[in-house]
Amino acid sequence: MIYSQITGIGSYVPEKVLTNEELCSIVDTSDEWITSRTGIKERRIAEAGLTTSDIAANAARRAIKRSGVSPMDIELIIVGTITPDMIFPSTACIVQEKLGLKNAAAFDVSAGCSGFIYSLSIADSFIKSGRYKNALVIGADLLSRITDYTDRSTCVLFGDGGGAAVLSANTENTRGILSTHIHSEGGHDNILKLPAGGSLMPATAQTVNNLDHYIKMKGSELFKYAVKYLKDVAEEAIKFNGLKPEDIDLFVPHQANIRIIEATAKKLCFPMERVFVNVEKYGNTSSGSIPIALDEACVSGRIKEGDLVLIDAIGAGLAWASSIIRW
Ligand SMILES: CC(C)(COP(=O)(O)OP(=O)(O)OC[C@H]1O[C@@H](n2cnc3c(N)ncnc32)[C@H](O)[C@@H]1OP(=O)(O)O)[C@@H](O)C(=O)NCCC(=O)NCCS
Known part of the structure; x- marks a missing residue:
């Protein structure tokens, strides 16, 4: 193997x-x-x-x-x-x-x-x-x-x-990646997208005037999907590896919003002491979120050799994913 x-x-x-x-x-x-x-x-x-x-x-x-x-x-x-x-x-x-x-x-x-x-x-x-x-x-x-x-x-x-x-x-x-789990569900561009600059709406003076080169998001609708799918995909990884939530040493979720993190942790019965949070310092850095958090967790000693680490994230697409790593 x-x-x-x-x-x-x-x-x-x-x-x-x-x-x-x-x-x-x-x-x-x-x-x-x-x-x-x-x-x-x-x-x-x-x-x-x-x-x-x-x-x-x-x-x-x-x-x-x-x-x-x-x-x-x-x-x-x-x-x-x-x-x-x-x-x-x-x-x-x-x-x-x-x-x-x-x-x-x-x-x-x-x-x-x-x-x-x-x-x-x-x-x-x-x-x-x-x-x-x-x-x-x-x-x-x-x-x-x-x-x-x-x-x-x-x-x-x-x-x-x-x-x-x-x-x-x-x-x-x-030691290493035990499993990864990736999922997508198209059709949600009405809640999160960057409309202009692609083949659908090439850049013109009008797209610039309309501010169409900026993120458009319906936050409260996205919030509900985020909590559900982050919980589902974390559970999937835990079950796939024959583990229980208490076996995970540190849960490192996508750093988008502390309320999403706390709601997901609660649904998974994870105490917040075993959840890594740095959203207060960086906000949502999209693809940067998980590796920045993993690096800080290692440097600060929250992740040690042999620990079981669970990561998950969700974003535009919708696309969401998780992984369990034996560090
Ligand atoms: C964006 C988010 C923080 C908004 O929180 P919320 O509780 O859903 O708030 P709502 O959008 O329902 O807005 C509530 C009120 O606050 C107001 N509001 C929005 N942003 C505000 C701000 N920065 N400051 C003050 N008020 C604000 C709204 O205008 C609204 O006012 P109204 O009730 O008079 O209409 C939250 O929905 C969220 O984090 N969503 C997920 C976003 C995300 O993670 N996206 C990345 C991809 S996963």
Whole structure:
């Protein structure tokens, strides 16, 4: 049996912090509303000129260094993102060039906020099949570039950042990804989409005037799907591996809203002490959310070697996913 083990993890967030207080001078909102409805206190915003591939490459450099894997031995790069540098070439190819990973195949995955777990699932399959020995999996998004800072119902939620994991083949023990579970349900673009800039609505002066290049979201409708599907997909992973919720050492859910996290944990009977939360610092960083949280959980000692870690996420599509990892 080949396991794909996370041999190195890293993350990167831009330095500039945008606090709730600062947002109050931009839109009609309050720290009290944002904190009580979302749990978010601040988020990071990339300075002009910084791109998603920069965030991805910075996170990946840290992950590769910690893994001890030679850059020349990385054979696959997958970037989960909904904010690529350009529609094409892929951000993964741009990262390949920035990091000099000459021996890798590279492509992007569009799965909304579950982009990292989708990418992990694909890389895991390549490694378990014996096709590749080392893969670089990245989740990175620069949501501030597609956020309408006149729309208070969305602009308070999102931030910029990314994380990366090196996956390596392991045949010696059972450390690694035990399973991944990915699901989609089309037909929900009425509740979450970026309407313009694609083939349906190419960029014109009118699409720019209409603010159609920004995220459009019906938050309260999405909230209900998020709690249901995050709970279902976590349960699926636990059952698939013959485990019980109490066997999981740390649950690292998508960091979108503390109320979604708490409602999901409650339905799963997870005490909050075993749930990792950093949404207050970064808001929702989409594909960056899970790998940033995993990196912080490792660095702070919340994840230790041998721990069972459950991750799950949901986003545009709808697309949702989970995985259990023996760390
Ligand atoms: C967006 C979200 C925080 C809104 O919380 P909510 O409890 O559903 O609030 P509603 O959208 O029902 O809005 C309630 C009221 O607050 C107001 N409001 C919305 N944003 C506000 C803000 N930033 N500041 C102050 N008031 C705000 C609304 O206008 C509404 O006022 P009304 O009742 O007078 O019409 C929540 O629905 C959410 O997190 N959804 C999931 C979003 C998500 O995770 N998306 C990413 C992909 S998973």
